[in-house]
Amino acid sequence: MDTSKAVCAFPGCEKPALSFTSYCAEHLPDPHRHMERVMDYLSGREDHSDICLAGITISGMNLEKHRFRDCIFDEAVFLDCSLEKSMIQGCFFSNARFENCRFSGCEIRYSIFCGSDFRDCDFQGSDILHSNFNGIHGLRLNFSDSDLYYSSFVSSRLEEVRFIDCNLKKVNYLNTTRDTVNFKYSNYEEAVFAAIQNEE
């Protein structure tokens, strides 16, 4: 990731400035105009790197086959969006909210979703590698047919979540609350459920 991020121009604010403006989401002088620019940008290209859209709301957008690298979407809200077959690498989605979003066929690597809220989302047939879902609340999610190698769900609350026929090698479910979670046909023996310490 590129670590050189500008901070919000509002006096005293230390949040990162959003892309296409000098302010963070809280201090945007004209949120509607900024949202229009964001929509134009996202719909006009498929490759996105080093953009910061923390705290914004994206609704009903088709982002299929888009590629996101090193982007910041902390505290963002995604409603009814399609990210099918998209590539998400090194991105930050901490404390974000996803409702009715489709990630099928996605490739997600080294990304952080800590503390996020997922409802009615479909990740079927995805490669979700080395990604951090610690502390999420997941309701009605489908990860079936996915490779989740070395991803982590520590301290998360999972309800009606399907991990059917997944690769769960080194996936960490320590301290999770699980209600109606299905691991059928998956190698859950290779996942971590009890407190063990690092191997090295």
Next chain:
Amino acid sequence: MKIFTHFSFVSFSNSYLVGPAEGGDAIIIDPGIMDVPLLQLIEKNSYTIRYILITHNHESHIRGGRTLLKIYPAEVFGGSANLLDRDSSLLKDGDSIELGGIKIESLQVFGHSSDSMVYRIGSCFFTGDVLSAGGIGSTPNRYARALLIQGIQQKLLSFPKGTVYPGHGPPSTIEAERRFNPFLQKENE
């Protein structure tokens, strides 16, 4: 500054390539393996490895270092005076150094090993085995474990925010570890 992650399938560990966005002199943190994909990552981004930082002297974090040193004339830094079969620059707790224009602070956190270092570059924390996403390093006894947890809480979680780049597993944030890491919650109670 750019950070690239490279995963070693041999030791299941992460190596980090840190350098200027435009290329030039770069740093490798924990060369767990030196393979063709890492070489391509270095060369494709026009980097020359000048510095190797070791978080601790365990094989899974240094295995690739000897090969790396045959390719690049790098200086080695860490919490031991001898690393990768050569004299290295010994760092102590709180030391600040500047390597290739990148400012690095070393934070010593005991417990997992006697030479465990966390390297802070701005708001990025390269934690080795000290802290991982939802986990802490293995320890030989309860005293070492208490020391490790105390070190994490005092030296890492005291920062309001930051990104955690661990030696194993996915990246995390300081805030997420403070809120969701079960090993650190118990001690807070």
